[in-house]
Amino acid sequence: MPHKTFFAFILPSLIAMVLFIALPIVSVVVQSFHVEHQRVLVEVENCQPFGGCTTEVRVDTAAMAKIRAEQPMGMFNGLGTYFNRGHLAVAEVGAILSNNAGFGDAVSRIYNLPFYKALSFTLVFCFVVTPLAMVLGFTIALAVNAVPRAIKGPVIFFSLLPMIITPLIGSLILYWMIQSNGIIGATLQNIFDDPTLSLRQSPALTWGSLLFYGVWTNAPFSFVVFYAGLQTVPGDTLESAMIDGASRWERIRYVIIPHLAPLATFVALVQLMDNFRVFEPIVGFSAESNATSLSWLIFNDLSGDSQLFGSAGATSVITIIGVVILLSPVLVRTWREFNHKVV
């Protein structure tokens, strides 16, 4: 296809992506180097006829408005925002590392810094939910493959629901059930005979319920993909494995799993990408006191009265770097494959 025709076809799409994805990334980077203006303070002398004079310090709103209009981004701050207490907290981490009471103490103090708290939950969510959801999805796929055809349709229908549901809505539905006055929460209180038991009260339980939500909503995708993969398992190979005396389990282990391995890489990649942006369940479960994520930090900076663009920008840039690191194995592989194809 000639270059001119190619660009005529792709231009609208390209413009949309450049304007609303590439430029915003630039804008995020620029913002992250700036920080909000300091308040302009003026001393005002306040004299009353009989009380004498008092001076008080006020915010000069007129001057503030002028500065804001001149420099809407704020003051230039360089990498300052990246290293402050709300982000990488270099000074604090250094202090903790040089002066702590053992490994556990250091870890728990670093965990209490907002950025590291969010980072640890994000990573735990990614690397716990993804494998668990894949194992569950694979098991469901094996089971569904074994049932009569008439049942398969309805089972697939119900299985799709947790995946297709709006994340915020899905997490609200689960949250209402596991609240202490919801059906699951109340049942758990009964079983453990502990009327104060609440999934929100301890960080461990909150994390547990968020991870449960993650597996619930991620499993259907693995199920559907693995189920489709199972249909392509060659019958001949299975048959010869049977003739060679392979048991049911050995057939799964040595025929089916190797056959599905490329699919598993794909599923793992997509789910890691999606889980890295975990955000809605934290809002839905109102879990922010016990669990936060990188996306939630950005959201929190942007909402509220004082919008901290610099701080949100710095967290965004760090998140984007995280995404690229997560993706790098795939990018390298695709690049090699492409070069291979051209040569």
Add this chain to the structure above:
Amino acid sequence: MSYATLTQKRPLPLNLLISLFIILWVVLAAFPFFWTVWGSFKVEPDFFSRESWWNAIFGTYTQAQTGGTFTGDGYYGAWVTREFWRAVMNTAIVTVSVTVISLTLGTLGGYALARSGQRYAFWILIAALVFRAMPHITLVSGYLLPFFQLNIWGVLPTSIIVLVAINQPFTLWMLHSFFLSIPKDLDESAMVDGCTRFQAFRMVIIPVMWPGVVTTGLFSFLLAYNDFATTSMLLSADNQTMVPKISSFLGSVQEAGNVMYAVAAVVSATVPLFILVLFFQRQIVSGLTAGAVKG
């Protein structure tokens, strides 16, 4: 012998185990929805019962407060009192526009990518893959300041364009791999017969591309419908779509003791998705697997 016939000779305990497991999973997947739909027709002391959840089944307090075992009060409160219908209208406008525009841009772009063997086409695809992985909220923090300055923050068209752009990487990938599956000879023979590239696309490719477009369209629709991060930050309170509206319900409604409004709104927002899966189950499944089997 196919895989299905091979595995028919299963011992009884294994069959029981499989059935049990499937029942367990279906309950796990579907029960929360049915429970919430059922509960949305009750009053708050029943659905969030402090005594026993049997109240939610028998509707003890619903009977006492309204005279019947089911009540539509939650729905009335959400749709009429709190004007949830506005959010529904906004969602309809946003999702339909986003789907139509993304598909238009995406089919053109995806077709070009599938038919060009150039190096830059590959780089566009790789960039799209990285963009696809980007958490949406990171982009939102880049939009806000420029949008405030241009004075286009808070209105529906802005969110629509932003969602279209966020959607493009996925749409391009999906349609690109779909167009790869349409044989090159088809449009090339049309061009041999004297069509220009665009005529070939319009007269030969468009008639055969609908299965792929429908599948991609479903996922564009879902992305626009399910979005929370972008719409909650980019729309003013009057223009909110359903999902941000529900989230803003939560804060104000919990204090006023009207949690049931939020429950009713949540159920209302789930219904379209239910219908979507009911009618397009096959397309959704094929869309999910398309990328996987080829990739």
